[in-house]
Amino acid sequence: MKRCLVLVAMVLMLAVSGCVTTGQTGPGATTAQAVPWYQDVQNWTPYQKANFFMDTWEAQLADYKAQNAIPNKSPELIKILKVKQQVLEQSRLPVRAYVSALQAGTPVQNEREIIAWLRQLQTLMLQYVK
Amino acid sequence: MAAAAIMVGGEVLIAIIQAYALAAKQQNLGAEQAKAFFLANADRFLAVSAQPVEPVKES
Numbered sequence: 001m002k003r004c005l006v007l008v009a010m011v012l013m014l015a016v017s018g019c020v021t022t023g024q025t026g027p028g029a030t031t032a033q034a035v036p037w038y039q040d041v042q043n044w045t046p047y048q049k050a051n052f053f054m055d056t057w058e059a060q061l062a063d064y065k066a067q068n069a070i071p072n073k074s075p076e077l078i079k080i081l082k083v084k085q086q087v088l089e090q091s092r093l094p095v096r097a098y099v100s101a102l103q104a105g106t107p108v109q110n111e112r113e114i115i116a117w118l119r120q121l122q123t124l125m126l127q128y129v130k
Numbered sequence: 131m132a133a134a135a136i137m138v139g140g141e142v143l144i145a146i147i148q149a150y151a152l153a154a155k156q157q158n159l160g161a162e163q164a165k166a167f168f169l170a171n172a173d174r175f176l177a178v179s180a181q182p183v184e185p186v187k188e189s
Contacts, residue, residue: 037153047164054175055152061183068187081186089183096179103172122149 038115050102053095053114060121061088084121091117 041049064084067077094110094117101108159167 037149045161045164047168050168051164052152078186078188085183085186092179099172099175
């Protein structure tokens with residue numbers, strides 16, 4: 001129980017602070033600065049954003065598939081996986097649209113929506129850590 | 131209940147660390163490298179994400 005509380009506290013601290021140390025977010029940036037990734041990403045080039053969106057979505061999909069393959073899942077895990085499946089599916093088309101637009105050289109418009117989905121994917125399970 | 135909380139807490143922790151690792155990876159790429167990485171991976175991503183996400187297996 002004690003280990004559980006320590007782990008939950010660590011997760012909540014990370015989630016609340018949401019900080020990453022960066023020093024190379026733009027031309028001439030030399031000083032290290034701690035900013036949440038979802039704010040920092042707005043300073044990136046469209047290609048960096050697209051790469052991040054693809055990497056993150058695929059990593060979450062891989063986690064989902066690995067957990068979905070577990071036999072005899074607990075009811076709690078099934079509940080979590082249903083939410084994760086829904087968010088992955090809802091974010092799939094916006095990320096694909098962003099990538100396709102960038103590939104075609106047309107303006108990309110839905111990055112705020114994608115960032116919101118990715119943040120939701122990242123934190124949706126906090127509600128179950130109680 | 132405690133075991134479920136540890137499992138879920140671990141999952142969240144991994145997801146958070148994963149996001150920062152991926153973000154750091156992009157920050158370390160220059161603009162040209164990022165473009166090259168995108169051009170090399172976009173088609174593969176579009177193929178991987180072409181199908182709906184598989185439903186939860188409840189058995």
